[in-house]
Amino acid sequence: MGGDFAPEAAVKGAVMALETIGAESRIVLFGDERQIRTILESEGCPTERFDIVATTEVIEMGDHPAKAFQSKADSSITVGFGYLAKGAIDGFASAGSTGAMMVGSMYAVKPIEGVIRPTISSTVPTVSGRPALLLDVGLNVDCRPEVLAQYGLIGSIYAESVLGIENPRVAVLNIGEEEAKGNAQVKAAHELLKAEPRIRFVGNVEGSHIFSGKVADVIVCDGFVGNTVLKMAEGLYRINRALEVKHPFWSAMNYENVGGTPVLGVNAPVIIGHGCSTPLAIKNMIRSTEQVIKAGLTEKLRRAFQN
């Protein structure tokens, strides 16, 4: 149970998720058992609908992620990753400390062999109606070209298997359409992506076309740039909400509808929720986790990086 509104929002979101997940899926709740039971009761939801794993500690936002992950061994995040690493659960999602979630991803479930750097991604809405996948959105801020090229393959596999986009168009975010444009990092990544036969590389995509859907389904960029794009979109969404500018396209920008940020390239499905996740956001985060599990994403990524 993590996030700014934990455990209420998390439990309520889990209750909402019951309606959307498959009958064969089971939600395991990690957290303060008494609190979880109290909230479930007030929601009128039988506790048998969930598995509850009682934990007693909480990793706070102010804690040092790596230290807290170790020292708070009975926190929901540390216990959850333990379950994930030994295969007792098939995927793990939390709106708690992003840093601790990353520590768990890197040190408990570990990167897939062959993946230089795992990545966090985000789906963004496009005017065309179907989402685009942006990666990296903040984990790796000084990406080597080889890392960006791997993101093209990782993103393509995710877009196809989880988002259901057939033969997704992969592009690298750049400051011009022409091949010779860009900084040294992106120019080199462009060459590597062009040489990758397993993806449909369409070249460069400019900032103006991230949300148009006209150029690319998978947009590869350095984490510094991707994080800026994502936060700028969030900021403009909030501005529009405050100004009462309404449109379904902008509603789709709402992080609540996005369902969290998958960590890609590690040995199990991990989804990181927004710190200020509402029950709706938690529900969508759980649904995303189920989708990633059912798509067999981890196995597909492992096979892709086997050579």
Next chain:
Amino acid sequence: MGGDFAPEAAVKGAVMALETIGAESRIVLFGDERQIRTILESEGCPTERFDIVATTEVIEMGDHPAKAFQSKADSSITVGFGYLAKGAIDGFASAGSTGAMMVGSMYAVKPIEGVIRPTISSTVPTVSGRPALLLDVGLNVDCRPEVLAQYGLIGSIYAESVLGIENPRVAVLNIGEEEAKGNAQVKAAHELLKAEPRIRFVGNVEGSHIFSGKVADVIVCDGFVGNTVLKMAEGLYRINRALEVKHPFWSAMNYENVGGTPVLGVNAPVIIGHGCSTPLAIKNMIRSTEQVIKAGLTEKLRRAFQN
């Protein structure tokens, strides 16, 4: 006379600008004299209101900027920069070839001594009502930290003297508010900016606050990131226009209202207009040029970099 709709849009915009510029200001038109006179006539505008410098060549968008700047010696851009370099005009603006405009800025009027890399900037609207200045927006895509630090000073002087923002807040675009965040380039720039006594450095600004106006008046970033931010804003503006999402905040995003991109750090005022400038955009570009001239920006920048 440059731009996709030249010379009509340029001449019409110049006619519109007559109403907004000071009585002591004089607009000089460089281009095909017969065409200029024909358009002025059809606009019912006496030719005496302008100085006309007849040129016979045009640098096309497909031309190699540096080569064309030299070989097409009688193009409006090359002749205009000649006038600017010898002081026959006080500032120069064009919506023609951006590349040729940069060649003229760097080789005809030249960088101010002490400026490592001149920069192109853009004002962006904020919800607070006053604009923010973003730089660099695409000229330098692999900025050394020292270059970013200079942009803080250049931007601060521009915001104060041209935009009229007293004691402007200068921030570096980063992926977190905390000082330790960011890539190697931005962390080093942060230290240098903090040590610059002539600016009011407020630390990091995240993508979410570029348009809020809550954190910074001057936002320093690498040209790759700044260009992405600017193009993303343009793309979202166009999406909103297509979706008929209307609000004054979004109207302010329209490049037509921005008035071009000043080249900062060179020995004379140069403003580059959007290729697809309309008469309104040209009018605003001319007005911006007058503002930069009247603010004595070049002299202020020269003094700042004297030591």
